[in-house]
Amino acid sequence: MGQHLPAQLGRRTVPPLALASAAAVLLAACTSGGGADGGDKGGPAIVVQPAAGSGKVPVGRKVTVRARGGSLISVEVGSPGPGRLSGTWSEDKSVWTSTTPLAPGATYTVKANGRTEGGAVLDKTASFTTEAPQNAVVGEYYPDKGMTVGVAMPVSIIFNKPIHDRAAVERKLHVTSSPAVEGAWSWMKDRSGKDRIDYRPERYWQRGTRITLRMDLAGVNTGSGVYGTQERIVNFRIGDAVTSTVDVTTKTMTVRRNGRMLRILKVSSGKRGYETWNGTMVVLGKVPTIRMNSSTVRIFGPEAYDLGAVKWDVRLTTSGTYVHAAPWNAGKFGLVNGSHGCIGMSTGDARWFYGHVDPGDPVTVVHSVETVAANNGYGDWNVAWETWKKGSALNSLN
Structure with a gap:
């Protein structure tokens, strides 16, 4: 009602997953089968920065993989949740540097292959963990x-x-x-x-x-x-394109599927002072039974009501607009708008409508007053296209 x-x-x-502030943490890598790498000192090796063993890595760090004394063939850096990092190569393919930001609280694995200047194989697998969310x-x-x-x-x-x-x-x-x-x-x-x-x-x-x-x-x-x-x-x-149009003047709802008319239902919409929103609303969800009490929408005094369990409820707005069965309004459907903003119909018609709509289906009300806001559920379609595009933060920079 x-x-x-x-x-x-x-x-x-x-x-x-969250991100933390950046600070420099350097970790050394080694060739497979070898001992701890001495960073920039020592023989040919693949050096990973950051690398395991020196604490949590700030997410502001970039990942650098360098072939000391040789060149890289392949580099893969990834984490099961955030996925792979993208990166760029130096001109001589001796250094790979990440371009994708690190995710917080994630463990990354680095797999790199290369060759020394003499043709020997370089191989490295290492991992590190980023700082937890802050x-x-x-x-x-x-x-x-x-x-x-x-x-x-x-x-x-x-x-x-x-x-x-x-x-x-x-x-x-x-x-x-x-x-x-x-x-x-x-x-x-x-x-x-x-x-x-x-x-x-x-x-x-x-x-x-x-x-x-x-x-x-x-x-x-x-x-x-x-x-x-x-x-x-x-x-x-x-x-499927299931579209419904409610005309508050004729007190009818016309339901179409993929352009073909399915039924015209007799309805009762909002009475004077409680008019149903005009414009297009979008089905948010549906439940077979819900308790309807006017206190939830701050209606008190002579207009207060507690309808108990109401059947076949299709929700259209965050503010509480539903299409539902309204047997207490029997005799008004198609004749009188007598609700407090919802779209009521007979129990049989409400059950039929409930079975034919799903989240994302549009319900458009015409000849009513005060168009539903874009943020009241998904009232997005009531915003003109050119105006909608101006709501982009990127368009505002152009």
């Missing part, structure tokens, strides 16, 4: 890996700490899709007050699109000494 304060959105929190920021992302979502689902990341250098973070976030389509990031304050960045194309995704989010945030200074933590690749896909 009314709008209700929901449980926390289903974004997956990724286990944090001051980290973690992003909760959605959708999660392997999900199938509706055509209106943006990629959304909410950060647990303020992002002071948004451009630095945005440079390390990448979304690709097949088929390819132009898209853009846009920053906002989530309804929770936290910094949030969403990615969407100009129009809904095409059915069957496969999307990859890449987060390369480990080692990124987000400003004020707070560092990013995550190296993640998240793949998900877009399912």
